[in-house]
Amino acid sequence: MASTITFIGAGNMAGAIIGGMIESGFSPDDVIATSPSDDVLAPLRERLGIRTETDNAAAVAESDVVVLAVKPQIMRQVCEQMRDAVQARRPLIVSVAAGLPAETLEAWLGGELPLVRCMPNTPALVGAGAAGLYANARVDADQRRLATELMEAVGLVEWVEDEALLDAVTAVSGSAPAYFFLMFEAMEEAGVTLGLPADTARRLAMQTALGAAKMALASDKPPAELKRNVMSPGGTTERAIAHLEDAELRRIMGEAMTACADRAAEMADELGQR
């Protein structure tokens, strides 16, 4: 029998995952999205044909999987309001919230539950996401498969066996689209300084990033070798790369990503007080 999957919160991340699920063959009849406002739900209902509900507990009462997709700052209140329904039904919980530890979520939901924590990223909106997943000890093999299927509907899935590693996933993929967007800004600005129209520089930079990622994913060669293949001895790329290495880009990326992972751990302390 098909599982009923409810999304608590119908914002950016939930909308992206639901869209991918329907595209990859999940039946809209098996998907429920909730929000306090029907204005948020109506477009999802019309566009994707899914079921919607403004009462979280009512949706949970008929669900096999409950995806927590509200902002971390309001998660405690949302969980506590539906804890009785969750404990009565005991569905698989999947949380996409940044920072909030599995144990804290279980406590807010009234006690031990099978729970998967997921750190997705916004390219899920175009079906090109990358997500890290962690399962607590109460998640069985079928539930793990189902969580994988859900997130594979919008991109790549990698499981980690240590929950603390989700902070590293946040640094490597959750927050990382923003690093590349910053790089696009910088490349566009530099292209304009060199005389190109801004939109030409922007399109060239973005298409190059897409091509480089596709090429690296399709290749069995490490990025260092692909990089060397672009660098003719004494040529242009060698000069640019030498500049980036002299400016210690690797150290800067390492520090930025450590700051990101540290902040994820800090948020767990700030928001995860039981």
Ligand SMILES: NC(=O)c1ccc[n+]([C@@H]2O[C@H](COP(=O)([O-])OP(=O)(O)OC[C@H]3O[C@@H](n4cnc5c(N)ncnc54)[C@H](OP(=O)(O)O)[C@@H]3O)[C@@H](O)[C@H]2O)c1
């Ligand atoms: N965006 C990212 O890059 C990213 C990446 C990884 C993980 N995440 C995680 O994904 C989660 C959702 O983020 P998002 O970007 O999708 O946020 P979002 O667009 O603001 O979506 C959250 C939705 O929850 C709704 N909501 C508020 N109170 C609710 C309640 N009591 N019951 C049901 N729904 C309620 C909000 O409605 P109103 O707007 O009407 O209040 C909003 O539509 C967060 O926990 C975040 O940490 C986000």
